[in-house]
Every structure is written in structure tokens, then in C-alpha cells.
Amino acid sequence: MTCDTLRAQLEMELGWRQEELAFFKNQLNEIPEEYKDKYRKSLILILYSHLEGYIKISLQYYIQYINSQELNRKDVTIGLMVASMDKEFLAYENLDRKCEIFRKELPEDRKLHRIFRRVDFMEELNDFKEKKLYIDDQIIDTESNLWFFVLQKNLYKIGLPVDMFNDYQNDINALVNRRNAIAHGNFKSGVIEQEFTNWESKAEDVMSGIMRIIYDYAKNRKYLNIIE
Incomplete structure (x- = not known):
């Protein structure tokens, strides 16, 4: 697998998710104004599912890309070696x-x-390091609740920077909270347009950011153990 193939996978995965969300958002045009806030509750569930789903599968694509490079454990960063x-x-x-x-x-x-x-x-230990690198992509676990610390944990597992989404911590945790409240029937109010638009924007930033960092690490081979 090449880094451009990986990029194409990531873009295709993001694209269909964006299209589906746009489809459901467009239904708002057919809904009377007094029911739109209530309808946006369902949009929160869809938005969250795509955020969690995209992050999980993107990180798994990255693992599959690294596995495809036919490296030995000693060739990669310590974090990836440990993961294998x-x-x-x-x-x-x-x-x-x-x-x-x-x-x-x-x-x-x-x-x-x-x-x-x-x-x-x-x-x-030396024999372990000489073995062919293989990482099971099932090490990526969003735990059905993608809290910020869960996102960090998964990034850390495969050697990606854990601080790259620090500015989104509160929004990610708030979205998980709201999604859980809606899914469990504890949130009876509607979701106003401003609130949904904010979370949609932040989710888009995080998903695009994941794609960029994975492609950067793949293209520039930042997963390698560079001995100076």
C-alpha cells in the first residue's frame, strides 16, 4: 500500500460520511420551524456516530498501512513496537x-x-525486535464513548501526537455527553441550530485533522525509528 492509496481511503471514508450527514441535514428544509430543534436531536446521534466511526477506521487504516510496509519491529518507533x-x-x-x-x-x-x-x-529482547512487525488493528478501541481521553489513548497506542486536539477537549466531551443523554432518553429538549452547527464544525475539524496527521506520518515516514 502506498501513502497515496492510504490518503484515497481516508478521503473516501470521510466523503461518504459527509454526504450522509448533508442528506439528513437537508431534510430540515421540509420540516416546520417548530419541529426543527427536535429533529436536530437525531442529527446529533448521526454526527457522533460518524465522528467515532471515522476516527476508529482511520486509525485502523493507518495500522494496515504500516503493516503493509513489511518492516521489522526494530525499524519503527517504540510505541509501534510495543503495539506489535x-x-x-x-x-x-x-x-x-x-x-x-x-x-x-x-x-x-x-x-x-x-x-x-x-x-x-x-x-x-533482541530476537523480539528482529521479528516482522504486525499490529492487530483491533487495538483501536473507542469504547463506544469517544471521550477526549479515549481519543488520546488510541492516538498514543500508535505513536500519533496526543495533544493535537487539546483545543477540542471540551467540545468532544460535551458532544459525547449530549449523544448519551439523547440516546438514553434523558434529554427531552431540542437542539438549537447554533449548538448543532458548533459541534458539526468541531467534528469536521477533528476528522479532517486525523486525516491530515495520518497522511503526514505516512508520507514522511514518521513511524520509523530514526537513529542519528
């Missing part, structure tokens, strides 16, 4: 005697198990 070693870290934390990753027998003394596993891990 989930199985090894789970094995490291498992102090049972049988382990498919660490095959040495643990000592009889259980008090030594943790130290023994640490030594075992360090002895295997």
Missing part, C-alpha cells in the same frame, strides 16, 4: 509454568518467578 508485542507482554505477565513465548522452566521457588521472567525477557 501484545502477545509477548501478556506472556511476560503470565507466571504459569507453561508459556508459548518463554519456554524456559520457571524455578521451583515461586518467589523467583518474576525475576526469572524478567531475565528471560531481556535475553529474548
Whole structure:
């Protein structure tokens, strides 16, 4: 996969979401003025679903792009290396005697198990780094509630800057809150035009920002471990 192919995927994904939202927004023209605020409640649900959905699939596209580059773990940044070693870290934390990753027998003394596993891990570390990089794209988890800290967590997992949307923190959290209140039937009022337009604008900024940063990292190979 090339970085331009990745860009095309991201643009296509964003495009159909924008078109669908525009379609439902256009229905406002057919709705009497006194019902428009009530209708915008449904637009909030659609807006949020596209924000969460686009972020999740975009980050997964980025992982698939990195996997397609046929790199070794040692070639990429520490964060991506760690993301590809989930199985090894789970094995490291498992102090049972049988382990498919660490095959040495643990000592009889259980008090030594943790130290023994640490030594075992360090002895295997160079081999781990030499293995082909593969990251399971299921590590991206928006947890069905894309709070700002959840967004940051997913960015951090794959080495993207966690502070890039700091200015949107309050708006992202407010949108999640409103979406949950509407979905759970706790928000009975309508949504005024100004409020919806603000969230729509912020969601568009975040989705466009995700696309730009992913393309920048792919095109300029910022996922690589550059040794000076």
C-alpha cells in the first residue's frame, strides 16, 4: 500500500460520511420551524456516530498501512513496537509454568518467578525486535464513548501526537455527553441550530485533522525509528 492509496481511503471514508450527514441535514428544509430543534436531536446521534466511526477506521487504516510496509519491529518507533508485542507482554505477565513465548522452566521457588521472567525477557529482547512487525488493528478501541481521553489513548497506542486536539477537549466531551443523554432518553429538549452547527464544525475539524496527521506520518515516514 502506498501513502497515496492510504490518503484515497481516508478521503473516501470521510466523503461518504459527509454526504450522509448533508442528506439528513437537508431534510430540515421540509420540516416546520417548530419541529426543527427536535429533529436536530437525531442529527446529533448521526454526527457522533460518524465522528467515532471515522476516527476508529482511520486509525485502523493507518495500522494496515504500516503493516503493509513489511518492516521489522526494530525499524519503527517504540510505541509501534510495543503495539506489535501484545502477545509477548501478556506472556511476560503470565507466571504459569507453561508459556508459548518463554519456554524456559520457571524455578521451583515461586518467589523467583518474576525475576526469572524478567531475565528471560531481556535475553529474548533482541530476537523480539528482529521479528516482522504486525499490529492487530483491533487495538483501536473507542469504547463506544469517544471521550477526549479515549481519543488520546488510541492516538498514543500508535505513536500519533496526543495533544493535537487539546483545543477540542471540551467540545468532544460535551458532544459525547449530549449523544448519551439523547440516546438514553434523558434529554427531552431540542437542539438549537447554533449548538448543532458548533459541534458539526468541531467534528469536521477533528476528522479532517486525523486525516491530515495520518497522511503526514505516512508520507514522511514518521513511524520509523530514526537513529542519528
